[in-house]
Amino acid sequence: MGNFYDETAARLNKALMYCDDTKAVVVGEKTLGAVGGFFKNLFNDSKAVVVADKTTFEIAGRQVVNELAASGIEVETPFIYDVPHMHAEMSLVDALKPRLAATDAIAVAVGSGTINDLSKYASSLVERPYMVCGTAASMDGYTSFGASIEYNECKQTFSCPAPRGVLVDMDVVCKAPQKMNAAGFADLIAKIPAGADWIIADLLGTEPIDSIAWSLVQDSLRDWVSNPEGVAAGDRKALTSLIEGLIMSGLAMQKAKTSRTASGAEHQFSHLWDNQRHTYNGEAPSHGFKVGIGTISTSALYERILASWTEATFDYAIAHADENFRSWDIIEKELEDHFGTTGLYETVKRECRKKYVEPQELKRRLALFRDSWNELKPKLQAQLMPASEIQQIIHKAAAPSIPEEIGIERERLHKTYRLAQQLRYRYNVLDWTHDLGQWSEMVDALFLPGGFWAK
Ligand SMILES: [Zn+2]
Incomplete structure (x- = not known):
């Protein structure tokens, strides 16, 4: 060669x-x-x-x-x-x-x-x-x-x-400009937690993995994101790797005829801020910058999940599924509270309705996760990176690595986890946390003392 x-x-x-x-x-x-x-x-x-x-x-x-x-x-x-x-x-x-x-x-x-x-x-x-x-x-x-x-x-x-x-x-x-290539870098490293989201959706059967499209994005992903300093410095080889990864991600979407190959929950953080017309210093932060913060956010959630869930977590969730169950009326009311005054209300209602399941089906899913846990957990661990590592890599590439750098305060980030979960049908780590009734233990705890997003 x-x-x-x-x-x-x-x-x-x-x-x-x-x-x-x-x-x-x-x-x-x-x-x-x-x-x-x-x-x-x-x-x-x-x-x-x-x-x-x-x-x-x-x-x-x-x-x-x-x-x-x-x-x-x-x-x-x-x-x-x-x-x-x-x-x-x-x-x-x-x-x-x-x-x-x-x-x-x-x-x-x-x-x-x-x-x-x-x-x-x-x-x-x-x-x-x-x-x-x-x-x-x-x-x-x-x-x-x-x-x-x-x-x-x-x-x-x-x-x-x-x-x-x-x-x-x-x-x-x-x-x-350095910030443009930095944004692309963050959009590319997003494929790490996005891949994990696809693994759980695949297990559920809602969106099966297309193995060719998966390979196009995932096989070289670690190489493409291995030189963040080079990306920041405008190094030719590092930027060629980056552009290859970005182009390959688009080709994978063409192959699979879905953007699932290149986007998961981290993109929903970005889409939500897009739709809130979020600006910082008079300008909307770039797609990649928002996705980068979403990537660190979902990686932090995954990290907490993998450190704490066991088969018993799923058993507990199954045993309490009926009492924790949130009926469609409750969800609809909450959607109205969150999105009623925005142009998104009808869209989120449609998307959430698509992923709404009755307790019977919810218990079946929880049992499926429990029975697969011994294979699923190492698979997710191999796919993911620790959130602090991803955060450092994104920082080295000269992209924002804390939410305040794009004008998102911690409290708003905390709320974004919930709103992002309601944005789209596509099953991901946010839905997973919700289905297990683990929102406060997993998401809320990220913002408490000792949590990843504690100040
Ligand atoms: Zn993107």
Whole structure:
């Protein structure tokens, strides 16, 4: 095997075999210089239109336009967003869509999360493929299907295909702001507790593990997150590992046709703060920064669980299942208290109803966990990392590692555990804790003296 770029390329190309949407991924140095050939391989004689914002146009977009033109591709006037504090919202899709509808040119997104999501969704609305030149290792959305866009004051995921091609020039990524690559690092290390959540959902049978998609994300995960200092310092090899992991996570979502491969309860912390429109110092913290705090939060919960639960814990929960049972009326009332005044109320009601079970079924599940405990516990231990270790790694990557760094006070974090549990159907460690009637022993105790989040 040659250099680390070749090794990354070999692994990515292997993963592409499982994907329907994405046909080509290139990660390397000076790759922008080859964007013309890359485009032609994917789209033949189509015209191109570069989509960027003012910053990404300067750092890469202008070169992309010139390279495409030099390869004989007809290039339209670029579409450049000029919006301060830009984030993916529907009005920005609405701005791009007519421009695409008026032509048959292929969008070449030049940017990271926001530009990619806007181009992805707008292209799908005109039923056209697109490609992206990634400018930072900031999130795992380059190769995922679906676009995360704010609509009616709620961040929502809109269904749309992943890009046909992804081209990453490491010369650009290495110069990206440190905080962007740090955010991607936190989004990647999140796959550690997310994997544990998938293990418990798999055991329950609600979302069985897709072994190929699992391997794509989990087999090299420890390597990808092994050099946080390098990520913070803009080291080429560390950032190539990071971008490989992020791209691979998106490809795994394409393979499994679910985001379960790349997200668990830790992402629900982030989604909740998105929907609360949380800002800190006048700006919404990045997806990765919120996910990073969620990752430490769920890792701390897992750690406490694995240190204290035994088969007897499940027996106790089964014996008390009837008296601890929370009927749908009680849950609905609580959802109204928590979300009644927000745009999320109907969504959380629908999601919670899907995972609501009667005492009989709850006892069956608890017995299943008890009977599997001897295999499940070591499996989870092998998957997870101690919360303090994850916290240190995230800190070394220059991402926030305590909630206050993104403007979340301890009390609010404590409440977030509960609200995040109610956000989504997807079974995870929060549901597990709830089903065992262990909320105060596990979650509340994290905030008491001696607990992980005690100040
Ligand atoms: Zn994410």
